[in-house]
Amino acid sequence: MMTVMAAAMGLMPIMWSMGTGADVMKRIAAPMVGGLFTSFIMELLVYPAIYLLWKRREAFRM
Numbered sequence: 001m002m003t004v005m006a007a008a009m010g011l012m013p014i015m016w017s018m019g020t021g022a023d024v025m026k027r028i029a030a031p032m033v034g035g036l037f038t039s040f041i042m043e044l045l046v047y048p049a050i051y052l053l054w055k056r057r058e059a060f061r062m
Helices: 002-016 024-061
Strands: none
Touching: 002 024
């Protein structure tokens, strides 16, 4: 969580910038922030649920 937050906070000034070349950098920073939060949510919620379902299925098979 700390790694995701540190990276996201580092990208926020790039997303809010208005100077020369900011439009190009915003196009790079926005997907990076979205990807960070998406991977964080998947790592905490989706992957454990899939693992649990997989282990239950394997236990019933035996």
